[in-house]
Amino acid sequence: MAVNPISLVGRFFGRFFGATIGEAAGYGIGGAMQEPIKPLLQQLANETWATATAAGVGRPLSVGEAAEIVAEDVELREWGVAQAGQEGRTEQQFDAVLGAALNAPGIPQLFETWRRNLIDDAAFEHGLRKAKLEPRWDAPLRGLKARLLSLDQLANARQQGFIDAARQHEEAALQGQDADRADISFELSGLPLGVESMQEALNRGLVDRATFDQAIREGHTKTKYTDLAFALREPVLSAETYRTLYLKGWITQAEMNAGGALHGYTADQMNLLYLEAGRPAAPGQMWTMLAREVDGPDGTTMDKAQFLKGIRQSDIRPEWGDPLYAIRYTYPPLFQVNRLVEAGAATPALGVDAMRKNRLAPEWVAALEAYWQGGGTATTDSHVSKAQTQLWTRTHTSYLAGEIAEADARAALTVAGVTDAALDGVLAVWNHERELERKQLTPAQLKKAYAKGVQNPATGATWTRDDALAALIGRGYSPADASTYLDL
16 A cells, blocks of 8 residues: 655654644754655655646746747747746846847858848847957957958969069968968969970970979979989870881881880781771772783782772772772773774774763764764865875975974874874884985085085095086986086
């Protein structure tokens, strides 16, 4: 059966201090008695508060607790004033405690809102009060509103020419950096030219080795690699250049492979580059090789297979190989075909086929066909024939005298009706005549030889009057004219 703690306490106090608790209160409970009765008193207090809260009566919150709750907007101010009143605090006292409980942003956030013009100066100072800073700090803190450039930014700004050394020193000093350290920051800011650019400058003689080494240091490259960077300044020919040099016979295959290896190419890859370069003979050249039955690149007589291989290696698509092989033959020009047809050595049909394959316009092919089928001759007027005979004679005389060139003689003979087939033969005879004329003495030389009695190479004797007369008559003089010429 549970014991009522209140009754137990009552009996306890009644046994030692009298009939009622009220009487016990009149006596001081000694220190030795406090500890034994603490559990009983705590139990009594617990039971009392349980009874009170069950009846809707609770212990009031402290003024500080009520102010914290109102500050967090959990309850309204009137509730907080009522709680404070239960502790004997006035409304004014509660508002004072509430004001202390209300917080402002922290100093960094306070500065940021102030810099962005989200609060005014008065609100900033109020925030300082909430941070529990004395008013004596208001002016110095207001001086921090404008941000300073960082030390690195100051060094870079000076390096890039936006500020001078004096301003860098001044603003760096505000951040605890003296002028000597500011100058070091300035030297550390920015980068020199890249390694490749410095190598080129060194090759051109624009910088010396010391400047090159300094640029490597300032470029944040480990100094243990400086000599390597210096050695790499010399350019290396491209793999394609080595390939081409081998193709042209300037270097050996081994040298080509060694040059390609400088770029990481294997010997097999260099061989592929070599196969990709150069070109075979042109189609026309290969046609000549086929006609003359010379050996092709495979070491055997040139044939279609080697021709098609050459076409493929010429970057011509393979499907064009057979058509190009089919047009390997050539056809004689018009003047030769015309001679053959007129001479009966070729039929008109064969001549027409040749002209078509020589790509003459259809209308000209038709005209030639009509001409050849009509016999290839035309009726010539007698006056024209007479004029052609006279032109022949005049041309012969002028050509032997050296008055016209062979080209002029050919043109004149063509007009005189000489065919192309006969031209070469006529001129060959005339050239022989021309040589003989050049070897003979001139009329003046004949007269002089007769007058001085010079030896005649043909007879071995001296020139006589009869010899001179005969020679002049042979050159076209009449006997009377020849005699008169010698007597003058």
